[in-house]
Amino acid sequence: MHRLRIKHTHTSDYEILIEPGLFARCREIIQQQVPSDRYYVITVPPVKEHYLKLLKEQFVRNEIKLTVKVIKDGERSKCQATITTILDFLSTHHANRHSVLLALGGGVVGDITGYAASIYMRGIPYIQLPTSLIAQIDSSVGGKTGINTFHGKNLVGTFYQPSLVIIDPIVLSTLPEEEYCNGLAEAVKYGLLDKTIFEFMEHNIDEIQTRNSTCLLQLIVYCCRHKAKVVSHDLLEQHLRASLNLGHTVGHALEKITNYNYFRHGEAIAWGILAASFLAQQRKFIDSATLNRISNMLASFNLFKPLRKFSFSTLLDIMHHDKKKSTDFLTFVLPVSIGKIQICDDIKEEELLLALDYIKKRGTVQ
Structure with a gap:
C-alpha cells in the first residue's frame, strides 16, 4: 500500500x-x-x-x-x-x-x-x-x-x-471513457509541474490510454505525491499552491460561459493549459517545440473538445471575476519548461486575446 x-x-x-x-x-x-x-x-x-x-x-x-x-x-x-x-x-x-x-x-x-x-x-x-x-x-x-x-x-x-x-x-x-480522459487533463497539468510525471506519461501513452493497471497506479501515486507535498507547504494557497491553478483561469471561464453543461472539467482545463502554454511561448518562456509537446500530449487523450462560438469580451469579463485575480491585470500560471512554472500577475488583455484567438482557431468552432 x-x-x-x-x-x-x-x-x-x-x-x-x-x-x-x-x-x-x-x-x-x-x-x-x-x-x-x-x-x-x-x-x-x-x-x-x-x-x-x-x-x-x-x-x-x-x-x-x-x-x-x-x-x-x-x-x-x-x-x-x-x-x-x-x-x-x-x-x-x-x-x-x-x-x-x-x-x-x-x-x-x-x-x-x-x-x-x-x-x-x-x-x-x-x-x-x-x-x-x-x-x-x-x-x-x-x-x-x-x-x-x-x-x-x-x-x-x-x-x-x-x-x-x-x-x-x-x-x-x-468509469466511462470520456470521464477517464477528463481526469488525464489534470495529470498533464501535474506533468508540467513535475518533469518526471510528464516524461512518464510521454513514454507510456498507450498504456495510460488502455488503463494498464501498473501504469495507472504509478500515475496516481505520482500526482498525489506532488499535490501532498505542495499542500503540506501551502495549505491555504498563499504562494506555492497557486501553481496548481495552471490552466484553470481560462478553463473555469469556458465552463462558466457554457453554463457547466458542455465541457467536462478536464476538457475545459485542456484548452486552458494550451492557452497558458501559448502565452508562455509568446513571452519566450518556452519554444514552439515545447508548445507542440504539450499540445500533442493533450490531443493524444482526446481532450480538445470542439469549441463553441464564444464572445472574447464575455470570457474576459468572467476571468476578471475569477477569485485568483488580485489586480487590474490577470494572473496566470505559465510553463517555463517541462516541469517548471512561473506565476505571472501582469498578463495584459491584449496578450490574453491573442491566446484566446489561438485556441479558437485550434478548435472546431460550432
Missing part, C-alpha cells in the same frame, strides 16, 4: 492511502482511523449503481449505521440548493459533531461533501472515497471545498481538510 501524508501546522495530519482492492475493505480502515457510530454517505446515481452496495455490506455486516443521500450528478449540482438539501438530510437523520461524512464519487461529490462537512455544526469529519480519475489524482487531496454561483466557479467554499483519503484504482474500471 502507498501511504502519503498531508502535514501542516494549521490542521491535523491525514493520510492518503492508495492500493488496488482497497475499497472492498475500506470499512475496517475507516473505523480504525476515523471511528464513529454514525456515518453518512453522499453519492450520485452512477456511483450508487456500481459501488454503494459493496460499501453498505461492509458496514451492515459489522452493525455500523450507514445513512445514504443520493444527489444529482454533474457540475450544475454544485450549488447552494444541493448544500441545503444535504444539511437538511443531516439534521433530519440526527447527525452530530461526532458523525462522519463519506464522499463517495468524483470531484463534484467531494467538493460538495467537504463544504457541507465544513459548515454543519461548524465542522464535522469527512472522508474522501474518490471514484473518478480526476478526483483520485487531484480534487480529493488538499481540502478545497466549494460550490459555484451565477458569477463563477467555486466562488463560495472553504479550505477544510478530509480526515482520510482512500484511493482504489480498480474502481476506475467502470
